[in-house]
Amino acid sequence: MLLSNIETLPGYQILEFKGLVQGNTIRAKHIGRDFMAGLKNIVGGEIKGYTELLSEAREEAKGRMVAQAKRKGANAIVNVRFATSSVMQGAAELFAYGTAVVVEEDR
Amino acid sequence: MGGLYLALDGEGLFQLVCSVCAVGFPLLMTVVAFFVGRSKERRHYAYLEQREREYANFMVTNTKRLPPDMQPRHSFLCVGAVVMGSDNFKRFVAGFRQLIGGRMTTLETVLERARREAVIRMLDEARGMGADAVFNVRIETACIGGSGNQNQPTMAMAEVVAYGTGVRVRRQPAQ
Numbered sequence: 209m210l211l212s213n214i215e216t217l218p219g220y221q222i223l224e225f226k227g228l229v230q231g232n233t234i235r236a237k238h239i240g241r242d243f244m245a246g247l248k249n250i251v252g253g254e255i256k257g258y259t260e261l262l263s264e265a266r267e268e269a270k271g272r273m274v275a276q277a278k279r280k281g282a283n284a285i286v287n288v289r290f291a292t293s294s295v296m297q298g299a300a301e302l303f304a305y306g307t308a309v310v311v312e313e314d315r
Numbered sequence: 316m317g318g319l320y321l322a323l324d325g326e327g328l329f330q331l332v333c334s335v336c337a338v339g340f341p342l343l344m345t346v347v348a349f350f351v352g353r354s355k356e357r358r359h360y361a362y363l364e365q366r367e368r369e370y371a372n373f374m375v376t377n378t379k380r381l382p383p384d385m386q387p388r389h390s391f392l393c394v395g396a397v398v399m400g401s402d403n404f405k406r407f408v409a410g411f412r413q414l415i416g417g418r419m420t421t422l423e424t425v426l427e428r429a430r431r432e433a434v435i436r437m438l439d440e441a442r443g444m445g446a447d448a449v450f451n452v453r454i455e456t457a458c459i460g461g462s463g464n465q466n467q468p469t470m471a472m473a474e475v476v477a478y479g480t481g482v483r484v485r486r487q488p489a490q
Contacts, residue, residue, distance in 0.1 A: 210390070210391060211391060211392035212390050212391070212392060212480040213392060213451050213453060213478060213479060213480050214379045214390075214450060214451045214480050215379065217390050218381055218387030218390040218450070218480070218482045219387035219388045219389050219390050219482070219483070219485075220390070245400070245472075248400060249400045249401070249402070249403075249471075249472065250344050250347070250348055250402060250403050251347070251348050251351040251352050251355065251402050251403075252348065252351075252352040252355060252356070252399075252400050252401050252402030252403075252405060252425070253352070253355045253356075253359070253399070253400065253402075254397055254398065254399055254400070254432070255398045255399070255400045255472060256398075258398035258459070258472070258474070259396060259397055259398045259474075262396060262398060262474055263396050266394070266396065266476070288392055288478075289453075290394075290453075290455060290476055290478060291455070292455070292457035292459075292474055292476065293457065294457070294458070294459055300457070300459055300474075314387075
């Protein structure tokens with residue numbers, strides 16, 4: 209599955225639009241990571257545990273979006289957007305959406 | 316003074332030790348955070364400068380349109396993310412700023428570092444996938460870890476995601 213966050217997919221031609229596809233996931237913080245993050249937050253800097261956690265979650269949201277696009281018979285998604293929102297204390301929602309399309313390589 | 320000594324038997328002493336700890340520990344952590352946080356920040360800025368020089372000639376834009384002379388061959392999504400936290404000292408200073416208003420310089424640097432780091436990670440991914448340029452770069456910031464509880468200080472963490480479309484250009488065919 210090819211992804212792009214522009215309306216087109218450079219190097220490819222869009223043949224058909226299959227509509228909006230989206231994927232989301234809500235993740236709660238891990239108790240062990242939470243404790244370490246609390247300690248890290250005294251001295252600041254990157255909190256690697258959370259970076260990994262949110263990246264994994266984003267991959268999952270992307271994966272769900274891709275699965276939906278596959279079901280629609282698309283081979284690419286254009287204009288992909290990511291959004292993160294905090295739904296409740298200690299949990300974050302990762303959301304990805306885009307337009308499923310059928311593309312063909314430019315000649 | 317005599318009265319104070321009298322009050323310091325048993326329970327009184329215990330309470331005094333507790334209150335000294337309750338005030339002293341956060342204060343100590345703030346002092347530690349000032350020195351450790353400052354050195355971490357300096358090192359991070361040095362790292363960012365160095366990494367940004369590596370990408371000085373890499374085409375990165377937030378426009379959607381490719382230059383007309385560019386012949387794209389392949390494109391893909393590139394993502395870079397980072398969660399950056401502030402330290403106790405920065406939050407302490409920001410807390411004062413909240414009372415009198417003005418620039419919260421201590422927190423500005425946290426977000427600036429996070430954005431630059433996220434962009435560099437995105438570029439690392441782009442280069443790893445063989446991109447020659449990245450178009451339509453979007454940077455999004457989400458504040459996480461804020462506690463709803465008034466008595467508990469917020470953790471003041473921000474997640475920054477940078478993403479864009481990496482484009483690999485068509486090489487000139489051998490003639």
